[in-house]
Amino acid sequence: MGDNILEVEALKAYYQMSYFGVNREVRAVDGITMNVKRREVYGIAGESSSGKTSFIKVLAAAIRPPLRVIAGSATYDFGGKPTDVTVATPAEIDAIRWRHLSYIMQGSMSTLNPVRRIGRIFEDFAARPLGLSGSAFRQRVVEHLGHLKLPPSVLNAYPHELSGGMRQRVTIGLATVGKPDFIIADEPTTALDVVVQKDVLSLIKNLQTEMGSSIVFVTHDMSVHANIADRIGIIYAGRLVEEAPTRALFTAPKHPYSAHLVASLPRIGDTTQRPALEGRPPSLAAPPAGCRFHPRCPLAIDKCKTEAPPLLAVGPDHRSACWRAADVEPLVPGHGRVGVTA
Amino acid sequence: MSALLEVADVGKRFQMGGILGRQEVRAVDEVSFAIAADKPEIFTIIGESGSGKTTLARMILGLERPSSGRILFRGEPVHHENKADRLKFMANVQPVFQNPFEAFNPLKRVDRYLQSTARRYLGARDKAAIEAAMDGALQKVGLSLAEIAGRFPHELSGGQLQRVAIARALIPNPPLLIADEPVSMVDASLRMAIVNLLKALRDDFGVSVIYITHDLATAYYISDRLIIMQKGRVVEMGPARAVLDNPEHPYSQLLKASVLSADDAGAGNLKPANELLQFSNDRLSRADASRLEERADGRRVRV
């Protein structure tokens, strides 16, 4: 695996449900291939319900019904024997959990047991992986909280007694106190106000640099990605549609959806009309044939309606899944439409 | 200039803390502003979370009584004991909700809300009149009754839902909408659609909007005037662009500095503005003795 700490191969993970006779299959992750390098921050962006969390769940080995891995693999290399979480036994997963791989779940409000003090939650989560107990453990936690700019007194607090930002930092603390090699963070800053958000992001970044971990970071807020990610993958309707180094993605997106995402970011000091993406997000239960973006795509051609474009390299470290990748241009603010060079 | 809405020295105190000790929270402290009746505008309220934005909105909607000061809508207090008066007021000031998925009962059809609104506020009785009113409002937001009738919330996209919610608010032709973080829960691709719609409402239908957000970028994008709040107090207010281009109060500056920009994508500009934070906190600790001062460009700043 070499340079890569994680390699995902043609991963398909579906929600398979049978609800009063209606058999539903939500193809939340539908053939994703990607990898994460050591010490890399990999950002994943995409619309709501596009399958970001589902993908992340597989990576975090949090696969439980109705989510099932249909095909593919997700293999970690933490130095020893590589672990493919899609087939690993519970014991194998337990062995890497929190020591090597930790997860910051979406929604900091609900991830902490409301009737347990933060200190106890730290013990529950980290005492075992750290192999510490008593005052040594406590000291370690307090020290770690210091990095997160949290006073030791939070250990005596109940979750509801903390503000949203503090709670989010506690969650980050829980995931990072064991200095894991790989951190998966699902929208850790959504619902925080801008001041706090920036603060939290910088903490994550600092920890990452310090510990040398890799991070997979999910959010649909492109400005967050712009500032934290080394590389960004754009997911649309369960598929990776573009993957590029951050700078490249923002300056030269090669997929119309990415271009739109980048372009729709308003900026202070700029009041030009911003476009809105028309149409509805596709249903993952019955995704459109061909390219899943084609019903909303300004560049769509007939081929897009029938043939799904493969994810192909379009530049260094840059892949895009668009038949017309070459025609995608960064949207110039003021045009109101995705630019087409035809 | 006659005022559509006049918020004068409004304050709100809450008894905070549970049964184990309590303290008083000044959620809103001496806020004053006015919206003119003849000049529709988007009036933005910005601030950190917990700064009293929602409380202020609730007071304007007459859901909460101010502890001090008064709020007048067309010269009359907004709080009505009388049901009929209350209804009349609600026909004029309507809210737009934060989360389009939450604003509709998932077990009920979405058009119920439209029907009920038309029946109650317009006094429309016969089906045709009700449907005409519904369709009219939906047209304003780029939808039509045919698309919406009989649908459950889960059959509509978030953007559609939010537009239906706005359409519903428009049925009684209110001169004022209160939109409390209408885009914070929707993803980036929807955000612009909603924001653009608010803009269109102002420009095409003359509706004033009080737009509450902590997203400075969209505020800059659509608003005419804004106020910036911190811990219940207005720290800076005035023409939106002027203030945001060049914030004067340390907290306003901190806010602006904290906005992540895609401009330097990949550079990882995450250094917290510690210095500004320090300033802002210093100011906050001296806030009790502060007041708003007028500036030449029309803004007012707390000093």
Next chain:
Amino acid sequence: MFAVLRDLIRYNAEFTIGLILVGIVAIFAALSFFSPVDPTQIYLAIPDQPPSAQYWFGTNSRGQDLFWQLSAAFKNSLIFGITVAVLSRIISIAVGLAAGYLGGWVDRVLMFINDIFVAVPIFPILVLFYFVLRNHMDSFTMALIMACFGWPFDARLIRSVALGLKHREFTRHAVFAGMSTRKVLLEEHLPYVMPIVFSTFMNNMLWSIGMEVTLAVLGFTNINNPTIGTVLYWANSHSAMVVGVWWWVLIPVILIVITFVGLFLLAVSMNEYIDPRSRLRRMGA
């Protein structure tokens, strides 16, 4: 409605089994409308006959054909239990939703009354009412009294759900859409508490029928009115268990177990169906 039923039957084994069990008992109870014998009459058959082809459920020591006796008893007890459950559900829904949604002094007053009803012991009340009303204490009156005591706990449960709903955005939306309080409660909030209503419905029936049995066994009901309780009363006063007329006790017990296991399965599967969360999941939010 019909399609829902069909889907439930076809795809939910629990629902189907529950429906069959409850159906068996319901049909059995309904048969009493066509009963060839008057269930209050005694010595119409040879006493103490074990179940046989002629007497499917045997006869009791009072010379009654247990099949028809139990049919009438189940009809009466089920009607009784359902009456209590429906009435007390209505009260608990009204109180719970109103207290939770309106809050303030309405909530305080309602919960105060609630506490009083929780605190006052029902058993002596029923017994005393039995003495006061004597032969006017028919099962409907008893159902009314029991309904008055069967709501408080469930009202609290409903209130706690309503408290949460009050702050949901759709509630505020409904208010601004001009819906009246009644409409908000009945149309917006009621569906959310239906799962509680269903499961407590069954518990409440169980409670009321159990209470009826207790009262009957002690002789504090009209013992000539066939009910599950009076069947057991008579079995007891004829020492049926020790004397070996086991079918007099065993068959009603089996039928009760069938009824409630059936009801339980129905409640569980219905809840799964109407639980907004599973619906939400279905819609993929």
Next chain:
Amino acid sequence: QDAGGTAPDLAQFPRNETVIVHNPEGIIRNPSWFNLWAVGAGNGTSNGLHNLTTDTLWFIDPDAGIEGASENAVYNSLADDLWQYNADFTEMSVKLKQGIFWSDGVEFTADDVVFTVEKQKATPGTPYNGAFSAQVAEVTAPDKYSVHFKLNAPNSRFHALFSVRWTAAWIMPKHVYEKVEDILTYDANPPVSIGPYTLHSFDPNGTWYIWQKREDWQRTALGMIAEPKPKFVIYRNNITTDNRLIEIRNGNLDMVHDLTPEGTFAVVKDDPQIQGWFPGFPYAHPDPTLPMIIFNHQNEKFQDKRVRWALALMLDARAMSMASYRGAATLSAISVPPTGTHPRDYHAPLQDFLINYEVDTGTRKIKPYDPNIGLQIADMVRPQFGDAVPTDEAAVRNAFGYGWWKQDVAAAEELLTAAGFTKNGNQWMMPNGEPFAFELMVPQEGVINRLGVMIAQMWSQAGVQATAQVDSDPWGRQRVGNYETNIAWAVETWGGHPDLSFFLDSYHSAYVAKPGESQPDRNWMRWTDPRLDTIIENIRKIDFNDPKGIEYGHEFVKLHLEEMPNIPIMAYNVFSIQSNRFWTGWPNAENPYANPVTNWSNGRYIFTQISPVAG
């Protein structure tokens, strides 16, 4: 021990020295109270207290009494002889036994009797306060062993107050109670006994009492008859029917007061050591009471005797017997219970009269009596109980009764028609045009309930809308006349003695109350008849043992038949059973020396007649 049950865990009380008796009282709410001279104190009575520790002048046995120790079922207990009245029954004197001692060693004398009367006369709230203050003008003790009463009015039955049938005016230990300031708040714990037993221990929760034989048991009236055998007698109360059955089977009870008919049949079959009163079917002991259908004579529906007779003729005795007692009933057509010595004194002598008794239906005369119904019932139960059912005619009559009315619906219809009733379909209408409908109040427990339900059913079938209405407290309503018809007993007798005054005296019209007011006990139907008053007044004028008493009794029976103020049905049969596992010699129909029903004070005589099975 047989495999059927465990040995009782009573290490201190060897079973060959201990008799365990079932007392039908519920939980005794004031278990540490032994003062029987305060009313309503919540104490136990038949928990051994009035069975083993009290005494009074005479006992009259409901059955035959122990031969030699009693005469005409009358025992002289504390009295040395029968009562002596003066000619006009205004004075009574009595001689007392000598050598009787209270358990604390103080001698019993006439002073105790005088104290008993005077103290209760002076103390409202004592049980005989009303009786003594109304009747006794003066009581004196001419010497240590005689007592003399001067009465306020002539009363030939004054001695009855001191004659135990179930209970009576118990003599107080003067030396104890004279020191007590307020006897109504005195608990007398432990009680000073004048019987052969004293208190050993009791359950503070009020469910059992253990009594121990006195060292000086000879110095008591009972001890003078014979030695009571058990060293310990345990009375256990508050035992449900099924528990009783289990406990006697497990050897934890020797005597059970009452069971259900079914329970009795089962346990007797199950355990050959267990016996009932009759060696075979119907096993039960007939109490000297007579369940009957009682009409409220103050209700206009039941004013006409033809209506009452018609209702009687609608009934089928066999069905009533089967429904109530599964056939184990002892029927009686006349208003005297078929128990004790009454069959000898009343049923047998009146048999011919009954057979020839005619009723005028208005259109014809019928002879409604069927002397062979008892035999028919015996034949009906024989398939089920086989040899247990007697075949000898005399035995059958004793056990199943001397006969009852034939069901004769035609005659009943004629009677109703004659009374102005009309029939509308299958529904009788009263002369006023309303349907003939009424309620029959029945108790909620036991055989009487079953009987009432059956009766209402038969009436309904005959076109009378009668509904059985179960009431858990019929007493209160019965007393104020708040019912239409009622199943209860308006007749109770001494049982062993033919005198009927025990119930009949209170039938006098002087005592009949207005509707809604409390009616003195027994004449629940509020029946008045000048002829009845004459009979009662005649009885008052003769001595208790005067043979004319039986004649008056027959007169009463005949008057009752003519008027049918209530419909007597059967003896109140009690399924009292005893186990011969540890003790034998229990009374039964063949040796009816005492009433086996455990809560009667007379039960004390049994302890002198039984003996342990082992050493």
Next chain:
Amino acid sequence: MQGYLWFAAKRFIQLLAVIFFGVSAMFVVTYLSPIDPVEQVLGRLSARSNLSPEAIAATRLALTEMFGTDQPVLTQYVNFWSRLLRGDLGASLMAFPTPAMELVLRAMPWTLGLLLTSTAITFVVGNLAGGLAGYFQNSRLLKAFGIVTMGLQPIPYYIVAFIILIVFGYLWPVLPISGGFAMDVRPGWTLPFILSVLQHSLLPALSLVLVGLGGWFIGMRALVSNIVTEDYVTYAELAGVRRDTIVGDYVIRNALVPQVTALAMVIGGVFSGTVITEQVFNYPGMGSLLVDAVNAGDYSTVLAVCTISIAAVALAIFIVDLLHPLLDPRVRAE
């Protein structure tokens, strides 16, 4: 802290009001009852003897005066409260003049001993099993347990108790079926007595436990199956938190608040006893005291039992309300 005291004080006033209204309601209901205690005593007195009508009339008068049943309702009501406030529940009318309180105090230890223990056992076992069954939804053992309790629950308690009686008293007579303790031991804090009490309480307790388990089990299982879908549970599982910690401190602990509230309501009911248990096993206690008192028209005792029961329930709810902030830290901030 001051806020808490204020809250407790307000809550305490509500407690008093609940007791006042509850007891008053009971007073009214008992007053409506037609059973006349005087007639009940007379009935017992005269049923078996041949007292003359005059004698009975005289006794009736004396008793009516003693019991005070001839006074107007309002006087009786005022008297009742003024006595109650002095802690006096009046003289029992079926065991006159013994104070009703004495009867109650005699019955109470048995009732509480039996019911508190069996309630505690059912609560702990039922909730534990229900919690585990809700968490380990595929466990065969727990499923079987669920089916058994489900099947047992609808069986009328009377039948369950009776079957236990027959099985252990008749078919396989190994345990005593009557009374609170054996006749040949003296009550007191002695080993034989305690053993005897325990032995005698086994069958009644067993019956109560068997019947009581189902409710807690089902309730807990339902609560838990909701809680296991909560994010914090999933997250803890993902973090590899020990199973027992998850089940105990994450799942059951969060389900406990509603169950403890329910317990409070049940615990209060304990004070009026269980008539059927007491009847079937001839066990001493408040249930039969209550029934006897109702039957005898002994309103002092009825009211005494009810007052204690009402006070107990109200107090239990009060305590739970006070404990609520401790059980659920979120409440403290609301």
